[in-house]
Amino acid sequence: MVTVVSHPLVQHKLSLMRDTQTGVKEFRELASEVSLLLAYEAMRDLEIGPVRLSTPLETAEFPMLSGKKLALVAILRAGLIMTDAIVTLVPAAKVGHIGLYRDPQTLKPVAYYNKLPADIAERRVFLTDPMLATGGSASAAIQFLKDAGAQSIKLMSILAAPEGVAVIEKEHPDVEIVVAAIDRELNDHGYIVPGLGDAGDRIYGTK
Ligand code: PRP
Ligand code: URA
Numbered sequence: 237m238v239t240v241v242s243h244p245l246v247q248h249k250l251s252l253m254r255d256t257q258t259g260v261k262e263f264r265e266l267a268s269e270v271s272l273l274l275a276y277e278a279m280r281d282l283e284i285g286p287v288r289l290s291t292p293l294e295t296a297e298f299p300m301l302s303g304k305k306l307a308l309v310a311i312l313r314a315g316l317i318m319t320d321a322i323v324t325l326v327p328a329a330k331v332g333h334i335g336l337y338r339d340p341q342t343l344k345p346v347a348y349y350n351k352l353p354a355d356i357a358e359r360r361v362f363l364t365d366p367m368l369a370t371g372g373s374a375s376a377a378i379q380f381l382k383d384a385g386a387q388s389i390k391l392m393s394i395l396a397a398p399e400g401v402a403v404i405e406k407e408h409p410d411v412e413i414v415v416a417a418i419d420r421e422l423n424d425h426g427y428i429v430p431g432l433g434d435a436g437d438r439i440y441g442t443k
Contacts, residue, residue, distance in 0.1 A: 238401055238413045241277045246270055250394065250416045254432045260441040267366060267394065267439060268321035270416055274392050275322045278362060278414040282306075304360045304388070305329070307353050311336055311365040311377050314436040318364035318392060332356065334377045338369075343426040345373040350380065357385030366435040368396035368415065369428050371403030378408045394435070395419060397428045 252258055253266045283303025288295065309332040310319040319331050335349030353359065361381055368374050374391055381389055389411045391404060396415045399422050404413055419428045427433075437443050 241274055241416055246273045246416045263438045267317045270394055271318040271321040274414055275325055278390050278392050307332055307356055307359040307361045309334060309361055309363045311373055314366045314439055315364040317439050334380055336373045338373055343370050345376045352384050357387060361386045361389045363389055363391045366394040368393040368400035369422060370426055371400035375403055375407050378411055390414060395428055395432060397422045
């Protein structure tokens with residue numbers, strides 16, 4: 237299942253991210269803000285239960301998070317900007333990292349690092365990567381999470397290509413995808429068009 241977060245704030249900020257006039261500082265800020273707005277939607281089905289507490293006026297039951305604990309997992313390096321933002325909303329979440337880069341020739345993901353919470357099987361996992369292009373990186377990361385025992389995974393991306401969405405739907409039909417937009421297509425170099433360019437390079441100012 238794919239959820240496109242069509243909220244005007246998300247769409248406005250995403251358009252600013254696409255603009256070549258947007259510099260590193262603003263791009264980072266926008267990526268963080270969009271990530272928070274995506275998390276608001278992606279975490280809509282978190283369980284809540286009643287907790288008894290006292291306001292200054294009376295004691296009563298109020299809703300608080302009560303379900304499984306959370307894990308945020310970033311696909312390095314661009315996914316870091318998303319987990320860094322989202323962890324401010326859910327500070328008790330544990331954070332994992334999966335290091336993958338996409339070989340520019342083959343477009344296949346190459347793994348170079350990973351570190352996950354030991355109890356990943358007991359947590360709801362929110363996997364972050366701003367770009368879902370061919371889907372190779374996200375699919376490999378999801379498989380890695382499943383091999384480590386993860387049972388509940390949502391993929392959060394800022395921008396997707398139809399090809400990447402199709403790959404995840406085929407290879408991991410149990411994983412819900414939450415995105416700000418699905419663009420037209422991939423170009424011959426595996427870039428999303430119209431897209432926003434190379435997310436990692438725009439976040440970190442590299443080229
Ligand atoms: C980018 C992006 C995704 C991947 C998407 O990472 O952040 O991880 O490409 O492409 P795919 O869907 O075709 O696999 P990149 O390899 O540029 O690494 P970086 O985050 O370190 O810049
Ligand atoms: N990775 C990116 O950062 N951008 C794309 O358009 C495709 C893959």
